[in-house]
Amino acid sequence: MRFFKTGLVKGILVGLLWWLIGFMLVEVIRVAMGLPAAWDPNVPAGPVAGQNALQWIVAGGLAAYEPAMVVAGIFFVIGFMLGVGTMSDWLKWVRGIDTPMHHGPKEGDPGWFRYFGADYSHKVIGLQYGVTAVILLMFAGTLALIFRVELANPELQLSLFGANPEVQGTLNWFNTLVSAHGMIMIGSILLGVGAMSNYLVPLMIGANDMAFPRLNSFAFWINVPGALLLVTAIFIGGWNTGWTGYPPLSAQAPIGVQYFFIGVFFIGMSSILGSLNIIVTTLTMRARGMTMFRMPIFVWAAFSTALIQLTATQLIGLSFLMVLIQRILGLGFFNPGFPDITVIASSQLWEGGGNPILFQHLFWFYSHPAVYVFILPGLGIISELLPVFSRKPLFGYKWIALSSMAIALVGFLVWAHHMFVSGMNTYLRVPFMLSTLLVAVPTGVKFFSWLGTLWGGRIDLKTPMLFTLGAISVFLIGGLTGPPLGTVTTDLQLHDTYYVVGHFHATMFGGFVFPFFAALYYWFPKFSGRQYNERLGVIHFALMTPAFWVMSLGQMLAGTRGMRRRVADYDPAWGIDGVQLAVSIAAFIIAFSVLLMVINLLWSSRRAPRAVANPWRSRGLEWQIPSPVPELSYATAPVVVGEPYDYGLPGSTYVQLAPAMTGGD
Amino acid sequence: MSAIVESPQVQVRRNRMGMWLFFVSEAFLFGGLLIARFFLWGDTRPDLPQVVPLGITAVLLTSSFFMNRAEVAIANDDRKTFQRGLLITAFLGFIFFLGVLIFEWGWTIEDGAFVLGNHIHPTSGVYGAVLYGMTGMHALHVLSGIVIIMIIWNLGRKGKFSAEDHWGVEATAIYWHYIDLIWIFFYPALYLIGTAVPAGGH
Numbered sequence: 020m021r022f023f024k025t026g027l028v029k030g031i032l033v034g035l036l037w038w039l040i041g042f043m044l045v046e047v048i049r050v051a052m053g054l055p056a057a058w059d060p061n062v063p064a065g066p067v068a069g070q071n072a073l074q075w076i077v078a079g080g081l082a083a084y085e086p087a088m089v090v091a092g093i094f095f096v097i098g099f100m101l102g103v104g105t106m107s108d109w110l111k112w113v114r115g116i117d118t119p120m121h122h123g124p125k126e127g128d129p130g131w132f133r134y135f136g137a138d139y140s141h142k143v144i145g146l147q148y149g150v151t152a153v154i155l156l157m158f159a160g161t162l163a164l165i166f167r168v169e170l171a172n173p174e175l176q177l178s179l180f181g182a183n184p185e186v187q188g189t190l191n192w193f194n195t196l197v198s199a200h201g202m203i204m205i206g207s208i209l210l211g212v213g214a215m216s217n218y219l220v221p222l223m224i225g226a227n228d229m230a231f232p233r234l235n236s237f238a239f240w241i242n243v244p245g246a247l248l249l250v251t252a253i254f255i256g257g258w259n260t261g262w263t264g265y266p267p268l269s270a271q272a273p274i275g276v277q278y279f280f281i282g283v284f285f286i287g288m289s290s291i292l293g294s295l296n297i298i299v300t301t302l303t304m305r306a307r308g309m310t311m312f313r314m315p316i317f318v319w320a321a322f323s324t325a326l327i328q329l330t331a332t333q334l335i336g337l338s339f340l341m342v343l344i345q346r347i348l349g350l351g352f353f354n355p356g357f358p359d360i361t362v363i364a365s366s367q368l369w370e371g372g373g374n375p376i377l378f379q380h381l382f383w384f385y386s387h388p389a390v391y392v393f394i395l396p397g398l399g400i401i402s403e404l405l406p407v408f409s410r411k412p413l414f415g416y417k418w419i420a421l422s423s424m425a426i427a428l429v430g431f432l433v434w435a436h437h438m439f440v441s442g443m444n445t446y447l448r449v450p451f452m453l454s455t456l457l458v459a460v461p462t463g464v465k466f467f468s469w470l471g472t473l474w475g476g477r478i479d480l481k482t483p484m485l486f487t488l489g490a491i492s493v494f495l496i497g498g499l500t501g502p503p504l505g506t507v508t509t510d511l512q513l514h515d516t517y518y519v520v521g522h523f524h525a526t527m528f529g530g531f532v533f534p535f536f537a538a539l540y541y542w543f544p545k546f547s548g549r550q551y552n553e554r555l556g557v558i559h560f561a562l563m564t565p566a567f568w569v570m571s572l573g574q575m576l577a578g579t580r581g582m583r584r585r586v587a588d589y590d591p592a593w594g595i596d597g598v599q600l601a602v603s604i605a606a607f608i609i610a611f612s613v614l615l616m617v618i619n620l621l622w623s624s625r626r627a628p629r630a631v632a633n634p635w636r637s638r639g640l641e642w643q644i645p646s647p648v649p650e651l652s653y654a655t656a657p658v659v660v661g662e663p664y665d666y667g668l669p670g671s672t673y674v675q676l677a678p679a680m681t682g683g684d
Numbered sequence: 685m686s687a688i689v690e691s692p693q694v695q696v697r698r699n700r701m702g703m704w705l706f707f708v709s710e711a712f713l714f715g716g717l718l719i720a721r722f723f724l725w726g727d728t729r730p731d732l733p734q735v736v737p738l739g740i741t742a743v744l745l746t747s748s749f750f751m752n753r754a755e756v757a758i759a760n761d762d763r764k765t766f767q768r769g770l771l772i773t774a775f776l777g778f779i780f781f782l783g784v785l786i787f788e789w790g791w792t793i794e795d796g797a798f799v800l801g802n803h804i805h806p807t808s809g810v811y812g813a814v815l816y817g818m819t820g821m822h823a824l825h826v827l828s829g830i831v832i833i834m835i836i837w838n839l840g841r842k843g844k845f846s847a848e849d850h851w852g853v854e855a856t857a858i859y860w861h862y863i864d865l866i867w868i869f870f871y872p873a874l875y876l877i878g879t880a881v882p883a884g885g886h
Contacts, residue, residue, distance in 0.1 A: 113835050113839075115838070230702065231702060295705045295706060296702075298701075298705055299701050299702050303701065329708065329709050330708060330709055333710070341720070341817065344817070349806065350807065351810060351812075352724070368809075369804065369809050369811040369881060369883055371809045372809055373810045373813060374724060374810075377724060380719070381720070384716075
């Protein structure tokens with residue numbers, strides 16, 4: 020089997036070996052220092068009576084060896100990266116061996132082989148990002164379906180969540196699934212953003228690859244062990260903190276929270292390195308004649324996104340690292356209690372406890388701008404596709420370009436609106452309310468520009484355009500329900516209710532999921548060379564959009580009646596049984612429609628008819644070259660001579676390729 | 685494939701931009717730690733001995749001078765000064781690292797086992813936490829800098845780098861200066877700013 024020689028398999032095997040080495044290392048040091056092998060004496064150090072080893076692990080028994088588990092988790096990531104082979108060129112450089120850049124698949128390998136290992140082509144890496152994103156999306160979506168079954172009716176139904184006391188199951192499972200759904204979805208969105216930026220930005224600016232191809236490969240692959248750790252966290256005891264991981268709860272949560280922290284830390288590292296690459300590529304590798312204001316609008320969106328990712332991501336890494344260290348080394352950043360005087364001499368004692376609110380500041384300093392990381396590329400896709408399918412120039416190009424930058428910058432000034440009820444100083448509330456509402460201005464610029472672009476256009480309702488319009492409708496729901504949460508008086512009522520859940524899902528679906536699906540359909544002919552099945556695409560849209568409206572509005576309705584998030588049960592007296600049932604049914608319809616898309620794209624990539632050269636009659640650079648894109652995208656350097664979105668203006672051209680390459684219109 | 689091959693100057697310009705963007709990113713990490721310090725300590729600080737931190741700060745700043753000499757030397761093809769400068773830098777960096785570990789953190793051997801904290805313990809409430817957290821994160825960067833300098837030294841020994849082509853040396857040098865710069869912010873934040881709070885509590 021050739022598959023077992025791929026970098027992915029090697030990475031997992033070497034990673035597991037390193038995991039074992041890391042675990043043993045800590046235990047050997049502990050024993051050498053005269054400490055007991057088990058770290059936490061309150062947890063059974065092995066399976067208790069009536070338990071097999073697996074049950075002991077799933078119940079969180081490994082907490083007895085928490086420091087060893089943490090080091091082993093970090094070692095797993097290092098081992099994985101060594102095994103997958105993205106670091107071999109760097110390690111050769113360290114030893115003084117020259118490593119010329121290799122392009123294309125290795126000789127003798129089948130075509131699919133390079134997609135499962137370290138490869139430096141941004142087209143391969145873009146697809147790796149995309150496929151991983153869709154896999155994680157389906158996994159995290161499945162988790163949601165499980166707890167939506169529980170929420171469809173009041174009281175507890177599933178044995179998993181403790182409904183049947185004779186079957187082992189706890190509410191911790193509910194909390195774990197809710198938390199895992201949240202964070203794995205966020206990982207999936209980050210990978211989806213990476214897919215679009217990595218595949219599209221070099222093609223759109225006329226570059227043959229990213230500025231740092233090896234770093235690009237590293238930045239993709241470090242997501243894989245990160246995601247594996249996130250999934251592992253579910254099965255080694257889970258964690259009950261929600262995706263936010265607030266201490267003091269996360270400082271006491273089951274051991275799964277540690278692998279959640281480590282997984283997110285490395286996915287964040289991927290964000291930082293990937294965005295660095297995007298920024299340098301955008302700034303230094305544009306085709307001749309492509310000034311900043313002649314870039315495709317998606318490149319502006321990806322650039323603004325990268326600016327946020329590069330800087331803010333450090334803060335979530337730091338905040339999670341601080342809790343991780345507090346748990347295993349006892350550094351009391353977020354522990355408000357006084358030091359334990361039984362283990363410290365009075366000469367070493369300083370009074371003064373930590374402050375959990377600090378965590379929320381650090382966490383939201385990333386996690387609020389992060390939602391703009393999730394939506395800005397999607398909004399860029401909307402602006403990118405509307406002119407193509409309306410056959411009209413993009414309305415207010417410069418305003419859209421700069422509104423992305425404005426959202427990115429204002430996004431840094433709003434984080435404490437998540438903390439109105441946290442107990443922070445109350446005088447901070449109003450300034451953060453004002454800055455939050457300010458975000459509506461650049462977002463409004465985008466909406467009006469979309470309307471201006473659609474106005475009077477010859478609209479062609481192909482699947483990508485349907486999803487673009489769906490995205491606008493859903494993002495409008497998400498956007499208009501935001502101000503009640505940004506305003507202090509109403510937020511005090513709505514905080515932590517399902518209203519927040521509904522609002523957030525509307526912004527994520529409108530800002531990321533719908534545009535991401537639009538992008539998958541739109542660029543499918545580009546990366547596969549074939550045309551997807553249009554009818555199945557339309558069915559996907561027709562199922563998903565109304566189902567999503569029901570789901571999002573239903574969640575908000577339940578929230579205003581008092582339904583709180585992350586709770587498995589609710590009072591029938593609230594009269595939300597019907598709403599909850601409708602939300603659950605809608606969730607299943609959405610899941611089914613996504614499955615239709617996956618089947619459509621998988622089937623079409625093998626069997627569908629070949630796509631024509633430029634099926635959407637786009638002016639974009641990437642559509643002027645053959646599909647699928649050859650190994651060397653631009654054999655001759657393209658020259659940009661006009662404006663990117665002058666659709667319908669007679670005689671206008673955007674880009675000139677060398678005479679031999681130009682064909683068609 | 686000729687269109688892909690870029691001139692080395694173009695690639696070095698990109699590398700340089702990437703390196704500085706990395707520093708911008710790292711600034712947010714260290715900035716976050718500084719915010720934690722001011723959030724948790726406010727206008728106080730633990731009353732700690734002053735001589736050792738001042739001494740190791742001087743050592744670290746001096747090391748940056750030799751790093752700079754090494755970089756200038758390779759730009760002038762003076763390989764001997766280059767190699768010597770790297771060694772001195774790594775040595776001084778190592779002194780700083782040991783200074784933090786042994787004198788600041790107070791790792792000592794008692795009864796055949798390592799014991800930590802002769803004056804302030806990492807679990808000494810929020811003062812110990814921030815002090816160990818910030819010095820630890822910085823020391824980790826110093827350690828990585830020492831490793832990179834030794835890699836560069838080894839490559840230089842094998843005859844890599846020249847006056848025209850020494851991006852690796854340049855990157856190492858600015859990384860080392862950057863670590864120095866971080867300490868210039870950390871040192872006063874930890875040891876100089878604020879009212880000294882004595883041990884033992886009230």
